[in-house]
Amino acid sequence: AQSVTQPDIHITVSEGASLELRCNYSYGATPYLFWYVQSPGQGLQLLLKYFSGDTLVQGIKGFEAEFKRSQSSFNLRKPSVHWSDAAEYFCATTTNFGNEKLTFGTGTRLTIIP
Amino acid sequence: EAQVTQNPRYLITVTGKKLTVTCSQNMNHEYMSWYRQDPGLGLRQIYYSMNVEVTDKGDVPEGYKVSRKEKRNFPLILESPSPNQTSLYFCASSPDPGEYYDGYTFGSGTRLTVV
Numbered sequence A: 001a002q003s004v005t006q007p008d009i010h011i012t013v014s015e016g017a018s019l020e021l022r023c024n025y026s027y028g029a030t031p032y033l034f035w036y037v038q039s040p041g042q043g044l045q046l047l048l049k050y051f052s053g054d055t056l057v058q059g060i061k062g063f064e065a066e067f068k069r070s071q072s073s074f075n076l077r078k079p080s081v082h083w084s085d086a087a088e089y090f091c092a093t094t095t096n097f098g099n100e101k102l103t104f105g106t107g108t109r110l111t112i113i114p
Numbered sequence B: 001e002a003q004v005t006q007n008p009r010y011l012i013t014v015t016g017k018k019l020t021v022t023c024s025q026n027m028n029h030e031y032m033s034w035y036r037q038d039p040g041l042g043l044r045q046i047y048y049s050m051n052v053e054v055t056d057k058g059d060v061p062e063g064y065k066v067s068r069k070e071k072r073n074f075p076l077i078l079e080s081p082s083p084n085q086t087s088l089y090f091c092a093s094s095p096d097p098g099e100y101y102d103g104y105t106f107g108s109g110t111r112l113t114v115v
Helices: none
Strands: A003-005 A010-014 A017-022 A024-025 A032-038 A043-048 A057-058 A064-068 A073-078 A086-094 A108-113 B006-007 B012-013 B018-024 B031-038 B041-053 B054-059 B077-078 B085-092 B110-115
Touching: A003 A010, A003 A086, A010 A017, A017 A108, A024 A073, A032 A064, A032 A073, A043 A064, A043 A073, A073 A086, A086 B041, B006 B085, B012 B018, B018 B031, B018 B085, B018 B110
Parallel strands: A010 A108, B012 B110
Antiparallel strands: A003 A024, A017 A073, A032 A043, A032 A086, A057 A064, A064 A073, A086 A108, B006 B018, B018 B077, B031 B041, B031 B085, B041 B054, B085 B110
């Protein structure tokens, strides 16, 4: 079965600094990969997705992610974070469009310091 | 506005008292799903539905029931809640996958406490 691992439980970044959140997937074929953001007290919002094609994908709010098959990774990046980026970030994957099951990582909580 | 609406947002109940969390979507989506979110565990799928009258178990279905009698609604039923079902619950919906598949649209969540 497919799975995703987010090795960082909590990351603290200074406002204006760059950000990289790690995600590793486990699946033999090319999975479908997503990054979601959850602001405090809110539901999950899709930041970006990768299905195929260009391995560098652009998302909303200035985020991007790069799919690297050789490393089984789909890391999320942002060149300069804003205080409003403080949230929890989830990587997710699905490989079976038959049941529409998204398998989520355990999440990375991002704290922004002034 | 396209959205998934869950009610209630917050619920405190006692062990064994049946409850229903409602979920409704206005996007005519075929797929709907329930997840629970627990610290350190991420989101885990409880049940999903591919269309009206078609439902199946996810990863953690024990203690839950669902029904899909109408396309827009997908209620989650806890017939005899227990404290280990204290969690944050999310309903989500998605269209048939295709070129423009964007995964699920999530509701705002229901925080359930069972005492």
